Amino acid sequence: MENYYAGNPLNRLSYLRSSQAFLTSALRSPKAKFLPLDSLSPLCKHDKDGARHLHFVGWKDVEAVVGEAEQVFAGVDGKRDEDVPELAILGLQAKRLGKTRVGDLSHDEKMRYFLDQPALVFLGVDERSAPESAKSLPVSKPDEHSTLETHSPYGEPYWALDVSALPDLKQKILQENEGAKFMELRSGAQTMPTQEASIAAEARALVDWNTRNKFCPACARPIRSVWAGWKRSCIPGEPSADGVDGQATACISRKGVHNFSYPRTDPVVIMAVLSPDGEKILLGRQRTWPARFYSCLAGFLEAGESLEEAVRREVYEEAGIVVGDVGYHSSQPWPFPASLMFGCWGVAKTEDIRVDLDNELEDARFFTRDQVLKVIQSTKPMQLSREQVARIDGKEGAASDKHDLADAKKKADDEGSFLMPPATAIANTLVTAWATGKLFNQVPVSVSKM
Amino acid sequence: MENYYAGNPLNRLSYLRSSQAFLTSALRSPKAKFLPLDSLSPLCKHDKDGARHLHFVGWKDVEAVVGEAEQVFAGVDGKRDEDVPELAILGLQAKRLGKTRVGDLSHDEKMRYFLDQPALVFLGVDERSAPESAKSLPVSKPDEHSTLETHSPYGEPYWALDVSALPDLKQKILQENEGAKFMELRSGAQTMPTQEASIAAEARALVDWNTRNKFCPACARPIRSVWAGWKRSCIPGEPSADGVDGQATACISRKGVHNFSYPRTDPVVIMAVLSPDGEKILLGRQRTWPARFYSCLAGFLEAGESLEEAVRREVYEEAGIVVGDVGYHSSQPWPFPASLMFGCWGVAKTEDIRVDLDNELEDARFFTRDQVLKVIQSTKPMQLSREQVARIDGKEGAASDKHDLADAKKKADDEGSFLMPPATAIANTLVTAWATGKLFNQVPVSVSKM
Structure with a gap:
């Protein structure tokens, strides 16, 4: 028995979420599909029969605001403390501020940098057109040469992007996609085909989680997205609640397993x-x-x-x-x-x-x-x-x-x-x-x- | 099929968690049982056959550190913004600091007050000895005259109390309860009877949640326990992350339903x-x-x-x-x-x-x-x-x-x-x-x- 909002056709490839190389290649792929969400409402379009469909845009449409793909996932696993001072800034903020290293930022810029990150979530790849032998297997251990092509050559990567705080992009998207609108998921949702509704459900839950969880509940430091939206991590060396930086006490969430680093269900x-x-x-x-x-x-x-x-x-x-x-x-x-x-x-x-x-x-x-x-x-x-x-x-x-x-x-x-x-x-x-x-x-x- | 850690015999009375009058009466009842936990390990004792049992203490044993029962749950529902400046301090801190109103505290004291709150969780009442007609029903709407006696006259209220940061109390408990020890729940847990293990499971999960979630993930303000450990609430008027107080911007978690105010499962x-x-x-x-x-x-x-x-x-x-x-x-x-x-x-x-x-x-x-x-x-x-x-x-x-x-x-x-x-x-x-x-x-x- 499969209920509405279930039946997701995407292969989530959760074992590749910590691979900077794979994510980078999946981000800038010409096959990548981006679902923009405005205040959690996904971009949709009605077909001529009145059914609602998700409406995706491409890498070229979002590149300017997301920034350099290589930089977006730097320090992606959030584990290498020694990398922290060199952590790349999420593309958008780097572009805005004209800076490339956390150490170059003022305290105020640091706070804004972490808080203004628009949620960008890897939803998985659609492998329905792939022959059985070409589908990604969990055995494909990622390394620095991993790409979408090596892991899922037929795959179309799906992403969700929160555009709530990006008025220019919102306007551009609405202008260039006639008939498309940001539509609240529940009202009238029953006209959306199940598989699309399930993708929208995954996107909405993850964007919401990334959007509302801005600070570490254990130490109040701003937290950053790692694993392409599937983990939020408190990293030593980043600014703490009282503005003291660098040599800060390690947060308890850096030791052991802490469920608040992961999305809630x-x-x-x-x-x-x-x-x-x-x-x-x-x-x-x-x-x-x-x-x-x-x-x-x-x-x-x-x-x-x-x-x-x-x-x-x-x-x-x-x-x-x-x-x-x-x-x-x-x-x-x-x-x-x-x-x-x-x-x-x-x-x-x-x-x-x-x-x-x-x-x-x-x-x-x-x-x-x-x-x-x-x-x-x-x-x-x-x-x-x-x-x-x-x-x-x-x-x-x-x-x-x-x-x-x-x-x-x-x-x-x-x-x-x-x-x-x-x-x-x-x-x-x-x-x-x-x-x-x-x-x-x-x-x-x-x-x-x- | 009932698995270990399920089978909890307590009536949780979740509809009474927001009643200051009821909770106060259940707290200072001579029938109240308190399960102390040290670093999430509950107080236990082995019986002569080697089986492990939870070991409870009474209100008299914890009164000195918990403080005035009437004050512990003041402003308990966390909803009445107009009450905030008068919010009573959790008893323990009031006693330590010799102050009774949030407004009397310095900024540092406020931070410490919120962060040092020991988790105190209402687990429910044991009504197994009550005749059917005297059991608490969900229809018993609480008011300012609600007490343990009016709602559950035969009930024995169960509480969990985190004593990790209370060395004097820990020592006193160990001295006065011969053979009792704080024992990690998992190792050897299988010798504990199922119903006790299920009470310990409830206590451990809730104390852990209250202990690790000190700051609002949406705005970084310290959050306080309401509903006797079952909700943690960000309240305007309390100190914000940047030390600015009172007129602070309302946190988004104060509007609508926010699951991060509630315990995770x-x-x-x-x-x-x-x-x-x-x-x-x-x-x-x-x-x-x-x-x-x-x-x-x-x-x-x-x-x-x-x-x-x-x-x-x-x-x-x-x-x-x-x-x-x-x-x-x-x-x-x-x-x-x-x-x-x-x-x-x-x-x-x-x-x-x-x-x-x-x-x-x-x-x-x-x-x-x-x-x-x-x-x-x-x-x-x-x-x-x-x-x-x-x-x-x-x-x-x-x-x-x-x-x-x-x-x-x-x-x-x-x-x-x-x-x-x-x-x-x-x-x-x-x-x-x-x-x-x-x-x-x-x-x-x-x-x-x-």
């Missing part, structure tokens, strides 16, 4: 909770959601609990329902900002929902299979507005337009009169799988006999 | 990869591991990929094997520092392992069911030394004692002559489940007829 559980007889399903609604909108309960996994325990805790916290058996159905990347949704099922021990709920939900109820099927079969794909999307995420606090809960509840009582998330949301996948009797298909054919 | 995939006929299992070894030690392949989930895609990518990257069908078996909290291991199975399309591997593995091979069963049945519980544990985690870089790979491989060729992770590791769970024909039991009895 926050696991979330989302669950189809069934009545004890399996004939009804529990759905709830938050007060900030659009009227009559119901969905599966969900919540973040916490430290020290298993997937199954998280499912039980969330359902108990939000609806007062004790859940017995729990299982996994499928998962969905959810780059808003960086979650992975674990779609599960659970079987309630009772149907006694508490309606005097805590702050999470304003209503929760068991719907029958008939009620749900009617909604699934009748609902046209929900095109949520940008504002509605923000409200479903709870990002905007209280709903801006008031709705009448009593009225919403009454309408939901009428069969088929409630709204569900669109087919691109895993909540819809789970509810549909249950309604059509496919929630428990965990053992695929190839292994059913093992 | 990093999802990891770990997989039992079977040969195409299901009769062999793929295990590998990293060069830093103890000689003859083999385990399941594993790796971190990345942004924009599903659980299934992560399994396929990792196996391809590490062993050059293409995996077809993939499924979920069970999960395990892994607080080193803050992972959740998703135990999966996968079916390889070929057995052509590449031995000229990338940097992750030095050997990988398919073992037969007989070979594996012999190891499972013969191995006494592996008591790894602290050093071996560190090496299995790859924390120490290269192995300090050299071993001969050729020799190790040869020994592993002899039936039953390799070593596997102990029964408390999910890798062992997965291998054992496969060897005994129980890897695919995904649909429990209660729903098998649905």
